[in-house]
Amino acid sequence: MSFTIHGIGVSGGVAIGHAHLMTHAGLEVPRYDVPPSQAAEESARFDAAIKQVRAEFEELRASIPATAPAEIGAFINLHQMILNDSTLSVAPRRIIETENCNAEWALKLQTDALVARFDEIVDGYLRERKADVVQVAERVMKALSGNPGYVPPPLKPDSEHNLILVAHDLSPADVVQFKQHRFASFVTDLGGTTSHTAVVARSLAIPSIVALHRGQQMIRENELLIVDGTIGVVIVDPDEQVLAEYQLRQQQFDLGRQKLRGLKDRRAVTLDGVPVELQANIELPADVAKAKDNGATGIGLFRSEFLFLNRSDLPDEDEQFEAYRRVAEDMEDMPVTIRTYDLGADKENDSARVTTNPALGLRAIRLCLTEPRRFVTQLRALLRASHYGKVNILIPMLATAVEIDQTLELIQRARSSLDDEGTPYDRDIQVGGMIEVPAAALALGMFIRKLDFLSIGTNDLIQYTLAIDRTDDTVAHLYDPLHPAVLNLLASIIKTANRAKVPVALCGEMAGDVALTRLLLAFGLRQYSMHIAHLLDVKQVILKSNFSKLKPLAQKMLRASDPEKLHAMLEQLNA
Numbered sequence: 001m002s003f004t005i006h007g008i009g010v011s012g013g014v015a016i017g018h019a020h021l022m023t024h025a026g027l028e029v030p031r032y033d034v035p036p037s038q039a040a041e042e043s044a045r046f047d048a049a050i051k052q053v054r055a056e057f058e059e060l061r062a063s064i065p066a067t068a069p070a071e072i073g074a075f076i077n078l079h080q081m082i083l084n085d086s087t088l089s090v091a092p093r094r095i096i097e098t099e100n101c102n103a104e105w106a107l108k109l110q111t112d113a114l115v116a117r118f119d120e121i122v123d124g125y126l127r128e129r130k131a132d133v134v135q136v137a138e139r140v141m142k143a144l145s146g147n148p149g150y151v152p153p154p155l156k157p158d159s160e161h162n163l164i165l166v167a168h169d170l171s172p173a174d175v176v177q178f179k180q181h182r183f184a185s186f187v188t189d190l191g192g193t194t195s196h197t198a199v200v201a202r203s204l205a206i207p208s209i210v211a212l213h214r215g216q217q218m219i220r221e222n223e224l225l226i227v228d229g230t231i232g233v234v235i236v237d238p239d240e241q242v243l244a245e246y247q248l249r250q251q252q253f254d255l256g257r258q259k260l261r262g263l264k265d266r267r268a269v270t271l272d273g274v275p276v277e278l279q280a281n282i283e284l285p286a287d288v289a290k291a292k293d294n295g296a297t298g299i300g301l302f303r304s305e306f307l308f309l310n311r312s313d314l315p316d317e318d319e320q321f322e323a324y325r326r327v328a329e330d331m332e333d334m335p336v337t338i339r340t341y342d343l344g345a346d347k348e349n350d351s352a353r354v355t356t357n358p359a360l361g362l363r364a365i366r367l368c369l370t371e372p373r374r375f376v377t378q379l380r381a382l383l384r385a386s387h388y389g390k391v392n393i394l395i396p397m398l399a400t401a402v403e404i405d406q407t408l409e410l411i412q413r414a415r416s417s418l419d420d421e422g423t424p425y426d427r428d429i430q431v432g433g434m435i436e437v438p439a440a441a442l443a444l445g446m447f448i449r450k451l452d453f454l455s456i457g458t459n460d461l462i463q464y465t466l467a468i469d470r471t472d473d474t475v476a477h478l479y480d481p482l483h484p485a486v487l488n489l490l491a492s493i494i495k496t497a498n499r500a501k502v503p504v505a506l507c508g509e510m511a512g513d514v515a516l517t518r519l520l521l522a523f524g525l526r527q528y529s530m531h532i533a534h535l536l537d538v539k540q541v542i543l544k545s546n547f548s549k550l551k552p553l554a555q556k557m558l559r560a561s562d563p564e565k566l567h568a569m570l571e572q573l574n575a
């Protein structure tokens with residue numbers, strides 16, 4: 001019987017194939033008594049399992065292909081860190097002794113305790129790290145039971161591309177394994193848009209869906225599936241007509257992607273001659289190759305905080321300098337806008353620091369200004385890298401004039417220290433601010449007077465304007481880029497900046513949404529920075545747009561308030 005399951009599409013496109021259910025050992029384990037006289041032996045059995053998993057991770061690391069997305073290495077790091085943390089690798093030994101129980105039960109108790117601690121965390125990103133802890137614990141559990149990790153089914157190599165992996169949850173380690181195989185798609189019961197699974201899915205560019213909730217229960221092994229990653233729907237056991245329709249859609253999608261590749265070297269100019277810069281958002285230096293391959297004319301947002309995540313120490317000045325220099329050099333004089341670290345809120349390094357309202361707390365520049373020494377270390381590294389390419393410094397979350405002044409003072413301090421040493425840097429380096437707090441948007445004048453350029457962070461600007469936690473699934477439906485307040489703020493920021501001749505870019509997810517490309521163009525936006533996978537799609541829209549014809553309708557949209565009318569007008573704009 002045919003039916004559909006809905007989830008969150010995290011990577012677009014259509015996949016058609018047979019289900020392969022991936023099973024995990026799970027943490028439902030029996031308890032049995034271990035007398036004190038045998039506790040040492042039981043602890044040794046536990047230690048051996050930890051050692052085995054350590055070796056598995058080393059093996060996985062060695063097997064990562066050079067072409068694999070950079071995030072995969074970072075995820076293995078994170079899982080190794082979790083494994084090596086004493087709360088997982090040592091604490092269960094004590095439980096074996098105090099509870100007189102077997103190693104599996106001790107591991108289960110400890111994992112439950114850790115998971116409960118994660119559940120108390122308000123911050124969505126950190127809460128999702130709970131899944132990483134469970135995944136690592138599951139690996140140890142498998143090692144204890146003598147059951148090796150996930151092993152792909154024996155298949156003829158050419159049949160793999162017809163397989164759709166159906167999992168309760170996937171760990172980055174699992175993803176490495178199926179990266180070497182050629183699964184058509186994967187769908188999972190758990191995960192949110194910021195989960196590791198979603199991040200890797202986007203970088204692998206295969207249609208994928210998360211948060212199906214009961215996919216593993218409802219789908220049977222080998223059942224025929226259609227995965228529509230664009231709208232987040234799985235069609236189970238489709239009838240012939242639906243299948244034929246999706247086969248056609250899949251062919252069209254693949255053809256479209258092939259055609260898009262031909263646009264890589266075309267300049268992004270509208271039909272009436274308005275040039276547009278299409279730049280890439282990256283998280284790690286290794287992403288540059290893909291950005292260039294998709295025709296990016298610069299890096300509009302390098303989220304430097306990813307260099308600080310998934311590790312227990314801090315990258316020192318030299319390590320940061322090497323990372324920034326590599327991006328600057330690899331981009332060969334194209335602009336590289338590096339954002340100073342935006343830690344806190346959904347990107348937390350210090351898991352001990354739990355606040356009730358992290359998105360409104362000590363985050364981004366607020367955090368930097370409380371730890372000037374750490375911040376100046378980054379600023380020195382950025383300045384040093386500016387000698388090797390066209391580096392711009394971007395400051396996140398600025399809201400007040402005092403913050404801007406203090407930041408500029410610290411940049412001056414970093415410059416003076418380099419001057420004293422005679423270390424070269426670009427003396428014309430540009431310093432910009434992200435406009436992602438409504439206060440900044442409404443008091444734009446002070447940003448324009450004090451800074452060289454602006455970059456609109458719509459992910460946060462929408463979060464703060466509409467009071468919607470961007471990491472909270474339960475209010476995700478209220479997150480609306482077309483809300484009149486958002487549209488009017490955006491149009492006004494762009495207009496004010498253009499009038500003052502201060503360059504303004506937009507680097508939130510809106511920049512990569514083709515449905516909004518023309519609207520932003522009509523508002524006067526000339527610089528977009530987006531996820532690499534969207535660059536060519538947006539370029540295609542720009543090439544087919546006529547700026548002068550768009551403007552009147554876009555102005556009309558600014559006066560509309562009815563959501564249905566707004567959507568209708570947007571459709572008209574995109575027709």
Ligand code: PEP
Nearest residue numbers: 436457458459460507508
């Ligand atoms: C944004 O807020 O729009 C942005 C680009 O920054 P981030 O998503 O990293 O917060």
Ligand code: MG
Nearest residue numbers: 436457459460
């Ligand atoms: Mg932001």
